[in-house]
Structures are given as structure tokens and as C-alpha cells.
Amino acid sequence: MSKKEKGSVSTQSLMNIETITDYSLVTPYGELVYFIIHPTNISVLSESSVSSRIYALMTVLKGIAEIEMLCLNSKENFDDNKSFLQRRLEEEPNPIIRSLLQKDSQNLDRMQVQMATAREFLIIIRLRNEKESDVFPYLSRIEKSLKDQGFTTRRAENADIKRILGVYFEQNVTTDKYEDFDGERWVVLGEQ
Template sequence: MKKQKKDKRRRSTQQLMGIQKITDYCITTDAGDLVFYVIKPTNISVLPAGAVSAKIRALQNTLSAQAGVELLAMNSRESFNATCLFYHDRMQEEKNPAIRELLEQDRAFLDEKQVQMTLAREFYLAVRLKNEKPDTAYTLLSTIETKFRDNGFTTRRAGKEDLKRLLAIYFEQNTTTERFEDYDGQRFLEVV
């Protein structure tokens, strides 16, 4: 029993999540490979209602035509909601009008930044491959990518850095790191 607990504590984060490795094009798990595509979102706020409806139908048709494709939508930027609430509460408590005015300016600035970043969403397609032969997998993945492009969506297969960022956002909500390490502490190792 003690040995099992000790072994469990020594397991890496990847092992705890069931990830065997992150390659240049997929995440290899105990249940098969996960291949991700990054879909660049369209700014629908500038499109007329008919064009928005057409985009939605195109996405529905594309997704329904491919079995086993999953869609993920994640915020890829930080949220300032808690900070804005802090400024609001702090303004209610503040007696000095000059300080209240500064707090209001800060809150307004954060509101403006939040609006600017509303389009900072990332959309991913996840395709699960279980024991697929390489040529079959390649054909399937190329077909999916082609269908999305044919229906007017900008898409590309996620690379290793994209996959690490996706995992960091999904599990840790880390949106600030520029480059992710393959191993904890990798940046501290000296290359000789």
C-alpha cells in the first residue's frame, strides 16, 4: 500500500492525465491519439444576420458530416471580471472623490480591454484515432481539414506548441505563458 502511494506521488502530470506523449501533431493517450485542429474564429459582429446564419449552418453541416469530431471553445485571454468587481466595491467604500475618480478610470479601462478581447476565443476540433493505420489516419485527417476549408473556415492542424498551450489553458487556465516547457524546470537546465 505504501509503495503504491509513493509510486503515485512520483508520477508525472502527463501520466496522471493519461498522456503518454505530445508529438508534433497529436497527443498520444492510453485510449488512442488525439489530433487537434485550430479553427480561426470569424468576427460575426460585423456580418449581417443572413451571413451569420449561413456560417452556423456551414459549421453544423461540417460537424455532422464527420463522426467522432469534437469541438472545444476556450478563452485564450484572461478575464478581468473579478478585478472590475473589486474596483466597483472599492469605489463604494472610498470617501475621497479624487480616489473614486481614479478607481472609476481604472475600471473603465479594464472594461474597454475586456471588450477588445471578446474575440480572443480559440476553437479546436478534436479527432480521436484508435488503432488507425497511418495511411487511413492521414486520409481521414486530410478530409476533415479539406471539408472545413471548403465551407469557409480557416483551419490548421495544431502543432506541439499549440497542444501544450491548449492543455495549459484547459487544465490550468494559464493564458500568459509565451512558451511552454516539455518538462517542469526545463528552462533551468544548462545546455552544455
């Protein structure tokens, strides 16, 4: 592939994505539908409650053969910043600067602890050769099964899928809206 051809390859094709629909991600290996599961804080649950949550998840997993799971951080990771501060702290001879670096490091620790439960859990259904008329009833049954087992869930929409890709591939958790094309927000329609 020439340098010019490489420059014209889209990000979608580099990630092996054919298209992002209103409810799925279409790849050569199947159409992926994402269900976002809102996490339960199990640290405040009794042992029997945790066991019942595990059993509920097992029930869902047994009922759906083609299920995949994904867990993402939905908040920023400060590990690189903390490593940088640690290196600076080891190198810094000035005690006042060392004290400031230590306080910065402690602040990052506090922020990370506050966001420790900021995870996003996804159930992924890979559709392959399903008839279009069967897809939505099938997905509705899966969503109902998850809700019947006590999970707070919803099917991911187009914007959710773009955000999931942004977090997964770029660790970008700060962008509110992802564009279909770079610079799309600056295009004014009807202007010549």
C-alpha cells in the same frame, strides 16, 4: 498513495495524458487531434451570410462522426480583478481613491471589450484503433473538408497543444513557449 509518491507524479499523468506528439494528445481514451479554426466576426455579416456559415458548419459536422468541439478564451479574463476593484470601491471612504478605482474598473472594461472576440475554436478528432497508415490521409480529408466549407483552419502542432492545455487548465494565456519539463530553459546541454 504516500506523500512521496504524490510528489513524484507528473502533471501529465495527473491530467491523464500519456504523451503529446507532434500532432496529437494521446490519452487512455484515444488520441486527440486538434484543428484550430480561426473565428469569423459574424457581427459584421448579413443575416444570410451568418446562415450560410451555420450551414457550412452543419455540413462539416454531418460528414465527421467522431467530431468534438471546444471554445477557449485566448486572451485574459479580468472578472476577478473587476470583482476586487468593485469590493474596494464599496469599502473605500476617500473620494480621490474611489475615483481612481472607478477609472481602473473602466479601463479593465475597455480592455475586455477590445478582446471580446479573442476566442479560439477547436475541432477535435478522437482517433481510436486507426491504422497508422490511414491516420494522415483521414486527417487531411477532414482539414480539406473544413477549408472547402470556407473555414480558415490548421492542424494544431505540439506547441499549439501545450498552449491549449495551458489555457484550458490554468487560464494561462500569456506564456509564449511551454516547457516539457519545469526549468528546462535553464538547462545548458554539454555542461557538467
